[in-house]
Amino acid sequence: MNLSVLYNINYGMYILGVSDKDKPTGCVVNSVIQITSENPIMAVSINKKNYSYEVLKHTSKFSISILSEETDPKLISRFGFYSGRDVEKFSGFPYELSDGVPIITEKSCGNLICQVLSIDEMETHAVVYARLIDTVVGPNKNPMSYSYYHKVLKGTTSKYAPTFQASVPEGQYVCDICGYVYEGDINQEDDSYRCPVCGATKDHFIKKVN
Numbered sequence: 001m002n003l004s005v006l007y008n009i010n011y012g013m014y015i016l017g018v019s020d021k022d023k024p025t026g027c028v029v030n031s032v033i034q035i036t037s038e039n040p041i042m043a044v045s046i047n048k049k050n051y052s053y054e055v056l057k058h059t060s061k062f063s064i065s066i067l068s069e070e071t072d073p074k075l076i077s078r079f080g081f082y083s084g085r086d087v088e089k090f091s092g093f094p095y096e097l098s099d100g101v102p103i104i105t106e107k108s109c110g111n112l113i114c115q116v117l118s119i120d121e122m123e124t125h126a127v128v129y130a131r132l133i134d135t136v137v138g139p140n141k142n143p144m145s146y147s148y149y150h151k152v153l154k155g156t157t158s159k160y161a162p163t164f165q166a167s168v169p170e171g172q173y174v175c176d177i178c179g180y181v182y183e184g185d186i187n188q189e190d191d192s193y194r195c196p197v198c199g200a201t202k203d204h205f206i207k208k209v210n
């Protein structure tokens with residue numbers, strides 16, 4: 001089975017936000033879909049190991065912030081490659097609370113507030129079905145697609161995303177934090193070089209060998 005066909009499925013880029021008691025946290029998700037039109041129901045696929053999932057299961061409420069093409073790549077790095085178990089996700093990134101859950105309003109294309117209806121747990125991921133209970137309109141117009149994130153921002157996907165496929169060719173250097181692939185020999189860069197996606201220093205780049 002050639003899994004590269006799956007690369008042709010289109011997605012968007014979102015931050016799923018939850019409130020862990022009073023602490024706002026969340027993660028990047030690309031797998032959000034609208035299931036019904038009237039009294040809308042949404043669905044999102046979330047990795048069972050994600051801290052955001054742990055919180056979501058207890059609180060039953062979450063937000064989806066629709067990221068625009070102007071989103072700071074550092075926000076995607078923080079929310080997509082670090083866990084709320086280890087870092088304060090929203091530290092340094094402005095947010096507001098809506099219905100008790102954090103939303104990103106700056107440079108976002110809008111926000112959805114969702115109440116969990118049911119959860120189907122599978123091997124690695126759970127599909128969460130939720131009722132749309134409120135919306136917050138955002139200032140930006142161009143939603144970021146998953147393909148824009150890969151092709152224009154040169155971003156990579158976390159191994160916890162449902163769409164992850166390991167694809168680093170042998171001999172290339174890969175950032176051990178975010179998975180960004182460096183084309184060429186990283187040793188030619190000086191020590192001030194930083195990963196363009198997550199800002200990691202040069203020593204985080206590992207040569208891929210099979």
Ligand SMILES: Cc1cc2nc3c(=O)[nH]c(=O)nc-3n(C[C@H](O)[C@H](O)[C@H](O)COP(=O)(O)O)c2cc1C
Nearest residue numbers: 028030031046047050051052080082083084160161
């Ligand atoms: C481009 C991209 C897409 C992602 N899509 C998803 C997704 O759809 N579902 C998911 O559970 N995780 C997805 N992730 C991974 C989570 O954002 C990541 O595991 C995060 O560190 C979890 O943080 P948490 O432990 O604080 O919840 C994605 C990451 C990236 C970079």
